[in-house]
Amino acid sequence: MLVFVAAGLVGCAGAGAPLFATTSELPEASRRPDGVAVDPASAPPRARDVASAEAGLVTLRTPLGAEAVFATVSGFFRAIVDEDMEALGPLFTRDALSLTTTFGPNNSSPSAPLFWTQRMRRLDYTKLAGEVVFREAELEVFRAEDALTSSPHPAIRVEALSAGDVVVRVPITTSRVGADRLLGDELVLWLRRDGERYRIYRIVEDFQMP
Template sequence: MILSSSRSELPRRARVSMAACVLLFVGLLGCGGAGAPLFATTSELPEGSRRPDGVAVDPASAPPRARDVANAEAGLVTLRTPLGTEAVLTTVSGFFRAIVNEDMEALEGLFTRDALSISTTYGPSGSSPSAPLFWTQRMRRLDYTRLAGEVVFREVELEVYRAEDALTSSPHPAIRVEALSMGDVVVRVPITTSRVGSDRLLGEEVVLWLRREGERYRIYRLVEDFQMP
């Protein structure tokens, strides 16, 4: 029985000794290697803060000034988006609203700096005083608040002409087609109520020559068959 027991323990001890030798050999390899590490250690990194890699960036240049029209040979251009009919109606409605309210401040805000009021009563060339001055005098002599509650014009009757429409004839004899600048709009406004009682307050039609300024239209020329009483 004792012999049998001793023979069964020998192989197990041999396996333990072999495993111990393998562990000792691996430990020696790890501790005894004299070669330098293959990666940089913390002590070898630069002391200063790391900066991101440089990137080449082209300096931004200012875009060309926006224009209403340009030729294909012009190269890089910036075109303005055309204003819609709503912008035209805003200016036309604002003009007659300011007249009925006799709001000269609002009216002046609708004119360009060089706006003229052309009266065709004085002949083909007409009379061309400053539009703000002319309307200031009209409001002093006539009571335009009497138009309140009256239908002065109807939007459906407006005739809109744009300079880029390649007009073959002028919308009005007092306006030359060649004088229109790109982006200009001419609006013919038939007047529904031109008189109140015996007083004539407006001509039978008003022609507004509109010029774009930014994102709105202002009145550049006003043509009307009207004579100051």
């Protein structure tokens, strides 16, 4: 039995040339990987706050939370109490205006930074230090994407709001100190998104400069 098996193996070994390439027959040059078709990466569409279903591929920005609204509102009042124009200036957009005031010729709406500079020169806002100027729980926030049917204030038109805009009604807790009236009974801040923060675009206040 053993002799038969050995003879069979020898017979197989001697039958013809191998059907596969041996090591000595492989090409000497190094093998290159197979080519793969790669689509060039395209830049994503510019981010938008809103888009219609017919727009196709779009990039939507994540809405900012309430903490971003409060950061701008609290930063505004903190800068006023400290009479810090360096801190107050960056909170405004370049075209920020103060509405419904009597400052300026023909009751025109002045630049908000200019108006507040004048107010700080005439009035002592440091008297509000230690006072509760407003309460966060009393803030009323209106977003443009909420499909508002009426404006939060007559001076602000609903159709004028841009996507991402926020309007905040701020009831003032302490508007005067002694005989000095420093703020209106409420301020309405129209905020406009700038990256990951809000800046003040319009300020509406019933206040007359003394």
